[in-house]
Amino acid sequence: xxxxxxxxxxxxxxxxxxxxxxxxxxxxxxxxxxxxxxxxxxxxxxxxxxxxxxxxxxxxxxxxxxxxxxxxxxxxxxxxxxxxxxxxxxxxxxxxxxxxxxxxxxxxxxxxxxxxxxxxxxxxxxxxxxxxxxxxxxxxxxxxxxxxxxxxxxxxxxxxxxxxxxxxxxxxxxxxxxxxxxxxxxxxxxxxxxxxxxxxxxxxxxxxxxxxxxxxxxxxxxxxxxxxxxxxxxxxxxxxxxxxxxxxxxxxxxxxxxxxxxxxxxxxxxxxxxxxxxxxxxxxxxxxxxxxxxxxxxxxxxxxxxxxxxxxxxxxxxxxxxxxxxxxxxxxxxxxxxxxxxxxxxxxxxxxxxxxxxxxxxxxxxxxxxxxxxxxx
Amino acid sequence: xxxxxxxxxxxxxxxxxxxxxxxxxxxxxxxxxxxxxxxxxxxxxxxxxxxxxxxxxxxxxxxxxxxxxxxxxxxxxxxxxxxxxxxxxxxxxxxxxxxxxxxxxxxxxxxxxxxxxxxxxxxxxxxxxxxxxxxxxxxxxxxxxxxxxxxxxxxxxxxxxxxxxxxxxxxxxxxxxxxxxxxxxxxxxxxxxxxxxxxxxxxxxxxxxxxxxxxxxxxxxxxxxxxxxxxxxxxxxxxxxxxxxxxxxxxxxxxxxxxxxxxxxxxxxxxxxxxxxxxxxxxxxxxxxxxxxxxxxxxxxxxxxxxxxxxxxxxxxxxxxxxxxxxxxxxxxxxxxxxxxxxxxxxxxxxxxxxxxxxxxxxxxxxxxxxxxxxxx
Numbered sequence: 236x237x238x239x240x241x242x243x244x245x246x247x248x249x250x251x252x253x254x255x256x257x258x259x260x261x262x263x264x265x266x267x268x269x270x271x272x273x274x275x276x277x278x279x280x281x282x283x284x285x286x287x288x289x290x291x292x293x294x295x296x297x298x299x300x301x302x303x304x305x306x307x308x309x310x311x312x313x314x315x316x317x318x319x320x321x322x323x324x325x326x327x328x329x330x331x332x333x334x335x336x337x338x339x340x341x342x343x344x345x346x347x348x349x350x351x352x353x354x355x356x357x358x359x360x361x362x363x364x365x366x367x368x369x370x371x372x373x374x375x376x377x378x379x380x381x382x383x384x385x386x387x388x389x390x391x392x393x394x395x396x397x398x399x400x401x402x403x404x405x406x407x408x409x410x411x412x413x414x415x416x417x418x419x420x421x422x423x424x425x426x427x428x429x430x431x432x433x434x435x436x437x438x439x440x441x442x443x444x445x446x447x448x449x450x451x452x453x454x455x456x457x458x459x460x461x462x463x464x465x466x467x468x469x470x471x472x473x474x475x476x477x478x479x480x481x482x483x484x485x486x487x488x489x490x491x492x493x494x495x496x497x498x499x500x501x502x503x504x505x506x507x508x509x510x511x512x513x514x515x516x517x518x519x520x521x522x523x524x525x526x527x528x529x530x531x532x533x534x535x536x537x538x539x540x541x542x543x544x545x546x547x548x549x550x551x552x553x554x555x556x557x558x559x560x561x562x563x564x565x566x567x568x569x570x571x572x573x574x575x576x577x578x579x580x581x582x583x584x585x586x587x588x589x590x591x592x593x594x595x596x597x598x599x600x601x602x603x604x605x606x607x608x609x610x611x612x
Numbered sequence: 613x614x615x616x617x618x619x620x621x622x623x624x625x626x627x628x629x630x631x632x633x634x635x636x637x638x639x640x641x642x643x644x645x646x647x648x649x650x651x652x653x654x655x656x657x658x659x660x661x662x663x664x665x666x667x668x669x670x671x672x673x674x675x676x677x678x679x680x681x682x683x684x685x686x687x688x689x690x691x692x693x694x695x696x697x698x699x700x701x702x703x704x705x706x707x708x709x710x711x712x713x714x715x716x717x718x719x720x721x722x723x724x725x726x727x728x729x730x731x732x733x734x735x736x737x738x739x740x741x742x743x744x745x746x747x748x749x750x751x752x753x754x755x756x757x758x759x760x761x762x763x764x765x766x767x768x769x770x771x772x773x774x775x776x777x778x779x780x781x782x783x784x785x786x787x788x789x790x791x792x793x794x795x796x797x798x799x800x801x802x803x804x805x806x807x808x809x810x811x812x813x814x815x816x817x818x819x820x821x822x823x824x825x826x827x828x829x830x831x832x833x834x835x836x837x838x839x840x841x842x843x844x845x846x847x848x849x850x851x852x853x854x855x856x857x858x859x860x861x862x863x864x865x866x867x868x869x870x871x872x873x874x875x876x877x878x879x880x881x882x883x884x885x886x887x888x889x890x891x892x893x894x895x896x897x898x899x900x901x902x903x904x905x906x907x908x909x910x911x912x913x914x915x916x917x918x919x920x921x922x923x924x925x926x927x928x929x930x931x932x933x934x935x936x937x938x939x940x941x942x943x944x945x946x947x948x949x950x951x952x953x954x955x956x957x958x959x960x961x962x963x964x965x966x967x968x969x970x971x972x973x974x975x976x977x978x979x980x981x982x983x984x985x986x987x988x989x
Binding site for chain 1 (some may be wrong): 632668671672673751754755833834835879880881882883884888889892895896901902903904905908935960961964
């Protein structure tokens with residue numbers, strides 16, 4: 236990397252770490268004066284009264300510049316730092332965050348630390364978030380894995396949070412189907428969190444993408460999971476909750492999906508299962524659509540693509556009159572009958588049978604051949 | 613039973629059998645001229661051109677009068693024939709059938725053959741229909757049994773069709789909870805259908821009610837199940853489908869519930885289970901509400917009792933900007949502050965505070981009085 240580029244990277248890395256992300260004032264200053272100048276002003280406290288929010292937000296960390304070490308740590312893991320100035324910046328997906336409230340952990344990120352060979356903007360163009368309980372049931376694991384695999388096979392990128400339970404099953408399903416999957420972390424790109432998913436995360440980094448807005452060295456923390464959840468929602472064309480208990484982190488991602496205008500699906504499960512209570516609640520409250528498989532989930536993400544609710548075709552005998560129905564019932568599955576034989580079997584006068592047969596023939600339910608009648612097909 | 617009463621009973625029993633029920637023309641004639649006269653006219657063919665529908669409908673059976681034998685067979689089983697003239701006639705429940713299309717197996721019944729000690733009108737005042745697959749899974753059996761027991765414990769009459777699978781589990785659950793349950797049959801009151809439910813039906817007859825519009829001796833037939841289903845729906849304050857495959861008889865009862873304006877619920881299950889496909893389809897299509905237990909089912913039946921879906925009102929501060937939020941936070945719960953005091957508390961420059969206050973005042977969140985500011989209300 237050449238000198239000026241290197242300087243800019245250093246500035247972005249410094250800005251990424253100097254306030255707890257997402258920090259709207261730091262982003263606003265960076266957009267106003269550029270990353271290098273913004274970093275310099277923050278580092279040297281050359282900030283005006285108008286920048287009081289920046290001063291406040293960076294007060295605790297401005298004096299510590301770990302940007303060189305952070306970039307190096309990232310590169311050691313095969314990662315890169317991408318910013319609003321990069322071609323693969325997923326500006327389209329993040330637009331919803333810019334439009335959403337900037338209060339309380341909202342807003343688009345300043346920069347993203349990324350591991351993996353895919354272009355982030357491309358990979359998130361057709362993507363579906365699969366989220367749910369860490370303490371998933373074997374039913375949830377099975378459904379999430381199947382959903383991940385089927386969606387990946389159909390060309391969707393599977394987005395999730397890399398956690399135990401539903402997240403992991405969805406990632407694994409996508410990998411098993413040789414598809415693309417993205418894990419959004421609530422810690423630095425150099426951390427394997429949860430530790431038991433080190434191999435899974437390594438595999439996702441090799442064949443998919445690992446993404447975080449936290450600089451290397453950042454540890455996972457509760458508020459960071461909540462902040463991370465908004466990225467899972469924003470970077471997905473639709474979000475589906477596979478399992479969620481009464482109080483679940485997945486409900487937070489679901490709330491972000493609704494806030495950002497992302498279609499939200501939920502998978503039902505046994506009413507006897509505590510891990511499906513949250514899903515059932517979301518469906519019953521009209522917050523989430525009931526989805527059962529990859530097809531109904533994909534239909535949420537591209538409602539124009541196909542009809543998510545094919546009208547169930549009524550059975551052809553559904554609206555027959557009693558006499559028409561009796562005639563149908565009187566006809567054998569195979570073979571033919573004369574009108575008087577049908578009349579006997581249906582307990583109807585012959586003229587009623589003839590009238591019924593005429594209507595049924597028009598509707599293609601019976602056929603006449605040589606004066607005798609049979610069921611069509 | 614005295615002579616005239618006996619005659620009227622005989623007439624009702626004859627009318628109940630002389631045409632395949634429900635037969636709107638026979639009912640209309642009976643209401644016009646009374647049961648005894650209607651029976652006599654049909655038996656002797658003293659019918660005018662205006663009664664051509666009656667002539668047609670009764671042509672196959674008018675000459676056969678089994679009314680005495682039918683009444684005797686019913687009484688032998690401890691049953692009774694109730695008519696539109698009896699106090700326990702469930703007129704209120706059946707009103708919806710009179711109002712619904714009388715085409716195609718619709719319409720209220722002429723009379724009902726009943727076994728059991730409860731008053732039919734009373735027993736159906738607070739009643740919930742539980743229906744579903746004959747080929748239920750063990751999950752469905754469990755849920756239907758639990759639902760039947762819990763609803764019965766809460767004072768609801770459990771209505772179903774006496775069939776294998778969900779129906780049987782619901783009846784058994786209600787009986788186990790010492791509650792009232794009603795089985796609507798698609799055959800005569802003297803028949804045990806299905807045969808494997810003979811003991812269950814005997815128990816329902818002892819402690820609940822067995823009801824059918826078919827005279828004794830009538831065999832179960834496919835079109836009679838469909839006709840019977842409308843009574844299950846009509847006689848229920850709400851109907852819930854516990855399990856249903858892609859093509860299920862329960863869908864027919866569900867369709868009747870919707871047609872009759874009865875709230876319809878469906879219980880979700882594993883998406884991997886074929887017997888839950890119909891339930892999921894009904895929920896996804898918006899035809900049925902998702903219910904998970906007796907409480908959510910009962911809430912369907914008496915929506916005024918409690919609100920099944922309290923609308924989650926967004927907090928008024930949900931979409932504030934950071935500075936607006938800081939200003940709100942800086943204002944005390946009681947008392948007022950000057951702009952410079954707010955600026956100090958919020959760590960914001962005064963001009964930002966003034967801008968934020970202007971927006972907050974417009975939104976009704978703060979009020980200004982004599983140059984100082986306070987939280988609204």
